[in-house]
Amino acid sequence: MRKKIIEFRNVSFRYGDEGPWVLKNCSFEIYENEWVAIIGHNGSGKSTIAKLLNGLLFPQEGEIIIDGEVVNEESIWNIRKEVGMVFQNPDNQFVGATVQDDVAFGMENRGVPREEMKKRIIDTLAAVGMQDYRLTEPHRLSGGQKQRVAIASVLAIAPKVLILDEATAMLDPSGRQEIMQTVASIQGREKLSLITITHDLQEVAQADRVIVMNSGEIWKEQTPREVFSQKEALREIGLDVPFVAILAGELKQAGVAISTEPLNHKELLEDLWTLHSRT
Amino acid sequence: MNNTLIIGQYVPGDSIVHRLDPRTKITIIFFFVFIVFFANNVAGYSLLTVFALTCMLTSKVPIRFIIKGLTPVWFLIVFTFILHLFVTKEGTVILDFWIFEFYSGGVVQGFAISIRFFLLILVTSLLTLTTTPIEITDAIEDMLHPLKRFKFPVHELALMMSISLRFIPTLMQETDKISKAQASRGVDFRTGPIRERIKAIVPLLVPLFVSAFKRAEELAMAMEARGYQGGEGRSKLRELKIEKRDIFVLILFILVVAGLILARMYG
Numbered sequence: 025m026r027k028k029i030i031e032f033r034n035v036s037f038r039y040g041d042e043g044p045w046v047l048k049n050c051s052f053e054i055y056e057n058e059w060v061a062i063i064g065h066n067g068s069g070k071s072t073i074a075k076l077l078n079g080l081l082f083p084q085e086g087e088i089i090i091d092g093e094v095v096n097e098e099s100i101w102n103i104r105k106e107v108g109m110v111f112q113n114p115d116n117q118f119v120g121a122t123v124q125d126d127v128a129f130g131m132e133n134r135g136v137p138r139e140e141m142k143k144r145i146i147d148t149l150a151a152v153g154m155q156d157y158r159l160t161e162p163h164r165l166s167g168g169q170k171q172r173v174a175i176a177s178v179l180a181i182a183p184k185v186l187i188l189d190e191a192t193a194m195l196d197p198s199g200r201q202e203i204m205q206t207v208a209s210i211q212g213r214e215k216l217s218l219i220t221i222t223h224d225l226q227e228v229a230q231a232d233r234v235i236v237m238n239s240g241e242i243w244k245e246q247t248p249r250e251v252f253s254q255k256e257a258l259r260e261i262g263l264d265v266p267f268v269a270i271l272a273g274e275l276k277q278a279g280v281a282i283s284t285e286p287l288n289h290k291e292l293l294e295d296l297w298t299l300h301s302r303t
Numbered sequence: 304m305n306n307t308l309i310i311g312q313y314v315p316g317d318s319i320v321h322r323l324d325p326r327t328k329i330t331i332i333f334f335f336v337f338i339v340f341f342a343n344n345v346a347g348y349s350l351l352t353v354f355a356l357t358c359m360l361t362s363k364v365p366i367r368f369i370i371k372g373l374t375p376v377w378f379l380i381v382f383t384f385i386l387h388l389f390v391t392k393e394g395t396v397i398l399d400f401w402i403f404e405f406y407s408g409g410v411v412q413g414f415a416i417s418i419r420f421f422l423l424i425l426v427t428s429l430l431t432l433t434t435t436p437i438e439i440t441d442a443i444e445d446m447l448h449p450l451k452r453f454k455f456p457v458h459e460l461a462l463m464m465s466i467s468l469r470f471i472p473t474l475m476q477e478t479d480k481i482s483k484a485q486a487s488r489g490v491d492f493r494t495g496p497i498r499e500r501i502k503a504i505v506p507l508l509v510p511l512f513v514s515a516f517k518r519a520e521e522l523a524m525a526m527e528a529r530g531y532q533g534g535e536g537r538s539k540l541r542e543l544k545i546e547k548r549d550i551f552v553l554i555l556f557i558l559v560v561a562g563l564i565l566a567r568m569y570g
Contacts, residue, residue, distance in 0.1 A: 116521035124540065
């Protein structure tokens with residue numbers, strides 16, 4: 025039996041007392057070591073979930089339990105130790121004057137002793153491949169590098185959950201790839217539940233499970249492969265279907281017997297060049 | 304955008320002046336500003352000049368950076384000198400020209416004031432040339448620490464300073480971007496009467512302020528998410544340490560002060 029890290033119990037949320045409900049009666053669970061992608065178009069409530077998980081917002085109805093503790097005003101400081109978050113804008117979350125100061129910021133807030141901080145700065149920067157930039161100022165880094173530093177500063181406090189809230193949305197394609205690779209390698213190495221929030225279907229391919237949000241409700245909870253196969257329905261709720269999935273669909277319609285729903289170019293290629301030997 | 308942008312005037316280096324604890328440097332400069340006005344004879348001024356020049360030479364900061372620091376005040380130094388020439392009516396007349404009479408006292412007084420100015424600027428610019436802004440912030444936080452007892456928000460002040468310093472290049476890049484965007488829409492920043500040019504700043508400032516406020520909001524949220532809850536119970540990564548060289552330099556400075564007092568008493 026896997027250990028539950030996060031549990032949403034019938035959570036509803038709205039901004040202010042008059043506003044429309046941003047989240048409507050959402051319930052889901054996230055387990056230890058799991059990679060869950062939350063996807064949805066703008067305004068589907070996905071970023072609100074991230075802020076609720078960190079105690080930046082509190083739900084009006086229902087409750088959120090993180091590692092056995094209900095999220096409320098008293099528990100947020102403990103919760104923030106367990107749940108680390110990387111935001112969208114690389115510049116607006118960089119607090120320190122240099123890379124190492126920024127990684128230290130979260131630890132300083134928790135009163136980690138200096139020697140321990142120095143050790144963890146070196147370890148976490150190595151984990152995201154930024155060890156050569158320890159003394160660099162933020163304006164000399166690319167967006168992708170800044171986001172990697174942001175991930176390092178979250179890892180430095182050794183959380184149980186890492187949330188990436190559209191952390192790649194403001195990056196160029198190479199920066200995006202940089203982050204996804206970093207995240208995948210960290211998830212493979214550390215005991216960490218990972219939640220990636222995105223509106224880009226391509227980024228959910230590596231996740232264990234996908235939660236698809238639509239106007240404040242959980243629309244689907246499936247594996248990436250299952251999600252990719254429902255092209256029409258995805259388009260209806262305003263998500264862009266990746267090119268590979270479209271191509272695979274067209275090939276199928278044209279009578280090419282593709283065996284699985286491919287998640288990336290490599291899988292489709294594999295499928296196509298082995299096609300002849302199978303038939 | 305300029306990638307080599309340096310905040311302040313810091314010139315990286317590894318001299319003893321660079322490596323001194325910033326608190327030592329600030330303390331010395333604080334008292335230096337006072338004792339400059341204490342000198343009143345040739346011996347006193349020479350002592351201070353020798354001290355300042357020694358600092359300058361040991362810092363190994365290229366001379367052109369120091370001259371650059373002095374450029375805005377050259378005018379002031381020359382102006383005060385000339386003013387003293389005309390106004391001071393002490394000593395003997397050394398030159399009688401048309402309706403003006405120049406006195407020897409004026410020349411001496413002019414020199415003295417100019418030297419004072421020169422020394423003040425030289426020493427203070429040495430501080431910013433050899434110390435990073437973040438070191439200065441740390442030093443100020445540490446030195447203001449006693450004020451905490453009077454509920455003075457020392458930690459908050461230091462954090463505000465360091466965040467402002469960190470965002471200066473970011474906001475400059477943003478200004479550059481906005482001004483290019485607005486120029487491409489036909490806003491003219493460079494030509495036309497001054498009134499028009501001032502008006503042209505408005506479409507630059509408004510988006511800049513809007514985005515700065517948005518940044519502030521997001522930064523506050525990111526800081527909170529990373530467990531920031533004020534100065535209580537925080538540890539610090541950077542540490543200031545008084546080393547042997549700091550004590551050595553402080554003793555040297557005290558000797559200079561003592562020498563100056565002697566020069567004033569017996570000079």
